[in-house]
Amino acid sequence: MKTERLPSRWRSSEPALRAVQVAFDVSETVMQAIRTAAFESNLSNSDQVRVVLGLPVVRQVKRPRLTVSLSGEDYQLLGSRYGLDASDHLAIKERVAQELFAFAESQSRSRTRKRAKTP
Numbered sequence: 001m002k003t004e005r006l007p008s009r010w011r012s013s014e015p016a017l018r019a020v021q022v023a024f025d026v027s028e029t030v031m032q033a034i035r036t037a038a039f040e041s042n043l044s045n046s047d048q049v050r051v052v053l054g055l056p057v058v059r060q061v062k063r064p065r066l067t068v069s070l071s072g073e074d075y076q077l078l079g080s081r082y083g084l085d086a087s088d089h090l091a092i093k094e095r096v097a098q099e100l101f102a103f104a105e106s107q108s109r110s111r112t113r114k115r116a117k118t119p
Helices: 008-018 028-040 045-052 072-082 089-117
Strands: none
Touching: 028 045, 072 089
């Protein structure tokens, strides 16, 4: 892909456009080891694979985000759960985010209590 053919706004992304994603069929043991190491190192799974392979890892500040695919039925269930119209996706998204924050806070408190009980 020649740089002069790319729109100017895409030129800074040219290296990423030339990259090729490669998938590996591995055992569950390998998957778990990569995921655990990535979690403990605060890396993505793909960055952890790069570490294992001795490849450079660009540590860009990334916006922490979780994704989940929601169907129309999911929006119906969540709308009902939160007392919102199922078509109000933004309000549902905000309530889901609040629930995730509450979950993280309860997990943090639980871990703190467990550590306090450990002699």
